[in-house]
Amino acid sequence: MTTPAVSPGAALLRASRMFSLPAAISSPPGDWSTATKHHSDTATKHFPTRLSVTTTQASRVNGDWGFKRSFPAKTTSKQTIPLIRINKVDAIEEVTDFDSASDHSLTLLKFQEMNMAITTPPARKSDVYDSYTKPVSVFEEDSDITAFEPGQETESENKRWRFNGPWLAGMADGDFEKYLNKNVRNRRADFRAYLKQHMAKEQTAEKRRTALEAGQDDKQVAEVAPEAITDEIYTENLRRLRADRIELYRLISRFLDLAPVSIEAETQNIGAMAHNVSREFRQTGPYSVHGPPITHPSAGLSYLRTRNFQENHPLYGPQREHAPVKSRVLHPRHPASGVFNAMIGTGGFVAQTSSGDTVTGNRRSSARALEEFDLSTKGGAKKYFGIRSATVDSNGRINVAVDDSFPQTVMVHQETLGEAEVWKQSSKASNSSPGTRGSGRPAGTPHRAFASGKSYGLSSERKL
Structure with a gap:
């Protein structure tokens, strides 16, 4: 059956963004290791693949959502x-x-309310602490590169996130064979010309090095043209490259614009290096181990470059920390089964607590919520956590790092919401332990709260 013919104006309107929905993007890649495990059919995907459509309240009653039929x-x-x-x-x-x-x-609205900036994931395990204390935004100019001049792609290959070629380590055998047959085998002549240019640059550098050792001016040495590379010289250098796997992979990856490998993968092939040839290992990039992301590293969640701003309280002035987020304990710790970090649901994401949380270790009532299931509380145990960083991995998953907040920060936030009264709790703590040092008032002060949810205008019972 053929589609009915339409006028050019109607065809233009149908293809416009005003009258058509954008095409769905590819679904998140699956994890083949979990194929035999049970998964819910209604579980939320890692990222959306289709556009969200909304309407007004009056139109929703009539079923009008802007389509040709009512819902x-x-x-x-x-x-x-x-x-x-x-x-x-x-x-x-x-x-x-x-x-x-x-x-x-x-989930997008919740994440934007937390005022979080997406940061670059750590390149190595040893950089986890630096990425936690000194986060680097994904919008920095030296890493957020989508268009570059010729030659710049080599300089920024360990920082940029976008490559023309795929990530070979994440491809299946069938996809790799298709990529070879479709994109690689028909470019042999281009790769031969690329190798000749590389060999000509090497010979030019060698002649200039010889001139410097002889005390001559290296600038007067003429550059070797790629046409000067004969078939004998090409074959000899090709045999040398085949014996040096690291250099050969670098040339292939730069020619096909593939994502670089990690430094750990390079050091494993030290035995395959050419003899009497020095090699300078590249610095590991943030996307070398798990591959580049399938979308922009920010994933469109936040366009903030930093979180270095202070929240101003109407009574207590600038705050040291940002407001904590009330989170739900999804899976407590269980060291016997190897689960040392509790799973926390915060802002629509699942995060893990740090293993060395000092506040939880000192407050046993709070630690109990992370060590055992709370069956008496409706919906499970809840606790306030501070959001420290958020990154997007190569599969499009959002990794949120949480940590315990200071008790004073939690109390001020609870007071703002009307869940607690700061000075009343602090005065009780001072009366119970008059010799201790803390943020409470001295012993003997009246139990009076300076502020509450009603005084901030957060209660519907506020009188005008």
Whole structure:
């Protein structure tokens, strides 16, 4: 069956962004190691693949979402926030296939409320502490490179995140064979010309080095043209490159613009290096071990470059830390089974606590929530954590690092929400231990709260 003919104006409107939905992006790559494990069909994906569509409250009652057919109000009215995603405008049953899009849309709003900046993942395990204390934004000019001059791609290959070629370590055998047959085998002549240019540069550098050792001016040495590389010289240098796997891989990766490998992978091939040839190992990049990300490293979650700003409290002035986030304990610690870090659900993401949290170790009531399941609390145990950093890995997953906040920061935040009264709790603590040093008032002061949720205007019972 052929599609009905339309006028050029109608075809232009159909293809425009105003009257058409963007094509769905590829689904997140699966983890083959978990193929035999149970997974929920309703679990939220790592990142959205389709556009979220919303409408006004009055239009939702009538089922009007801007499409050619109305949607059932019984299904769309169950959502608190009107958000849907269209899987197919015209299905085989002549209906519009849609489902709720609140999962990713609300997660985006939660993440933006935390005022987090996406940082570059650590290049090595030893750099985890530096990435925690000295985060580097993914929008820095030396790493966020999408267009560069000829020759700049080699200088920034360990920093940039976008490459024309795929990441070979993450490809299956079938995809690798397709890539060889489609993109590599038909470029033999181009690679031969690229090798001749590289050999000509090496010979030019060797002649200039010889001139310097002889006390001559190296600038007067003429450059060797690629046409001067004969077949005998080319064959001899090719045999040398085949014996030096590291240098050969570097030339192939730069020719095909492949993502670089880590320094650990290079040092494993020291025995395959050419004899009497010095090699300078490249610095490991943030995307060398697990490959470059499939999207921009920020994933569109946040466009902030830094989080170095202070939150100003109306009574207590500038705060030392940002406001903590109330998180749910999803999986407590269980050292007997090898789980040393508790799993925390914060802002729609799953994070792990640090193994050396000092505040939790000193406060046993808080530590109990991370060491055993709380069956008495509805929805599970909850605890305030401070968000330290957020990164996006090569598979599109968001990794959030959390840590314990200072008790004073948690108390001030609870007071703002009306969950606690700072000075009343501090005065009780001072009366119970008058000889200790803390943030509370001296013993004997009246139990009076300076502020609460009502005085901040957060309560609906506030009188005008």
